[in-house]
Amino acid sequence: MRPALDLLEVAEGGLTLSAAEFELIRNLARERFGLDLRQGKEELVKARLGRLIRQGRFPSFRSYYEYVVSDRTGEALVSMIDALTTNYTSFRREPAHFEFLVQHLLPAWRNRRSLRIWSAACASGEEPYTLACTLLEHLPPSSSPEIHILATDISTRALSAAERGIYPAERLRDLPPVWLPRFFLRGHGSYEGHMKVKPEVRRLIEFGRLNLIEPFSHAEPFVLIFCRNVMIYFDRPVRQMVVERVTSWLEPGGYLFVGHAESLAGLKTGLEYVRPAVYRKPSPGELPAGSRKGRR
Ligand SMILES: C[S@@+](CC[C@H](N)C(=O)[O-])C[C@H]1O[C@@H](n2cnc3c(N)ncnc32)[C@H](O)[C@@H]1O
Numbered sequence: 001m002r003p004a005l006d007l008l009e010v011a012e013g014g015l016t017l018s019a020a021e022f023e024l025i026r027n028l029a030r031e032r033f034g035l036d037l038r039q040g041k042e043e044l045v046k047a048r049l050g051r052l053i054r055q056g057r058f059p060s061f062r063s064y065y066e067y068v069v070s071d072r073t074g075e076a077l078v079s080m081i082d083a084l085t086t087n088y089t090s091f092r093r094e095p096a097h098f099e100f101l102v103q104h105l106l107p108a109w110r111n112r113r114s115l116r117i118w119s120a121a122c123a124s125g126e127e128p129y130t131l132a133c134t135l136l137e138h139l140p141p142s143s144s145p146e147i148h149i150l151a152t153d154i155s156t157r158a159l160s161a162a163e164r165g166i167y168p169a170e171r172l173r174d175l176p177p178v179w180l181p182r183f184f185l186r187g188h189g190s191y192e193g194h195m196k197v198k199p200e201v202r203r204l205i206e207f208g209r210l211n212l213i214e215p216f217s218h219a220e221p222f223v224l225i226f227c228r229n230v231m232i233y234f235d236r237p238v239r240q241m242v243v244e245r246v247t248s249w250l251e252p253g254g255y256l257f258v259g260h261a262e263s264l265a266g267l268k269t270g271l272e273y274v275r276p277a278v279y280r281k282p283s284p285g286e287l288p289a290g291s292r293k294g295r296r
Pocket residue numbers: 033034085086087088089090093120121122123124127152153154155158210211212213227228229230233259
């Protein structure tokens with residue numbers, strides 16, 4: 001008699017993903033990346049990993065899994081997470097954050113000596129480049145603080161696109177028209193139809209690989225952290241841990257931006273709710289965490 005497990009098998013171009021194989025991959029993704037592949041994500045796993053399995057000519061999901069866990073270079077694991085996570089992003093995504101930055105934060109920050117900002121899941125770079133262009137546009141050169149933007153992601157594929165800083169022109173369609181000549185170079189020849197971020201924007205950003213669920217540290221704290229549209233991948237205990245670790249690198253009075261579809265509701269953060277998807281770390285002596293504002 002065939003085991004009941006087989007009822008859950010799903011075929012992908014001749015490959016099947018059994019419930020047991022899905023559990024192996026699910027546990028690995030959770031342990032190593034915090035990725036929450038709930039029941040029902042079998043189709044996603046099949047479709048995204050199926051391509052890698054065919055390329056590597058693995059006979060089954062189990063043999064692919066065994067290869068990934070035994071690969072000491074870690075590269076197979078990185079390819080697996082690249083395939084499983086979505087790197088969707090765009091320039092000026094969730095514009096309310098950039099408007100809040102320009103209207104409420106930059107006027108108070110223009111006389112600082114430096115601005116250290118972290119884009120904590122920067123994907124292919126549109127978020128940190130938007131940030132850099134916004135700062136260059138709105139900080140008067142005479143009083144400008146030194147700008148340092150750290151942009152990190154777990155995906156090496158997304159990071160190499162970010163470091164190149166070359167984008168199809170249609171992705172820049174909705175940017176303020178003055179930004180194009182000021183911050184981008186137009187591609188020619190084989191780069192026709194593409195735009196490249198100018199070196200003066202690029203040099204404000206340092207890119208690096210960082211897994212938010214592994215221990216990390218930085219040289220100094222940040223006045224603003226973007227941690228947007230990444231916590232959706234994590235279950236609640238992982239979200240709690242990531243928020244604690246990330247905000248421990250926020251300076252007192254600094255701000256955390258999360259995605260508008262995300263919420264810190266139900267997490268212990270010690271942060272004040274400012275407005276949707278915007279939180280502030282109180283300075284010592286200010287309102288204690290857990291006050292009315294801090295709980296949203
Ligand atoms: C949907 S994109 C969000 C990009 C950008 N922050 C935005 O809001 O447009 C999510 C990014 O999170 C990254 N990611 C997923 N798990 C991660 C982890 N454990 N550590 C760091 N980055 C992670 C993915 O590689 C992906 O580039």
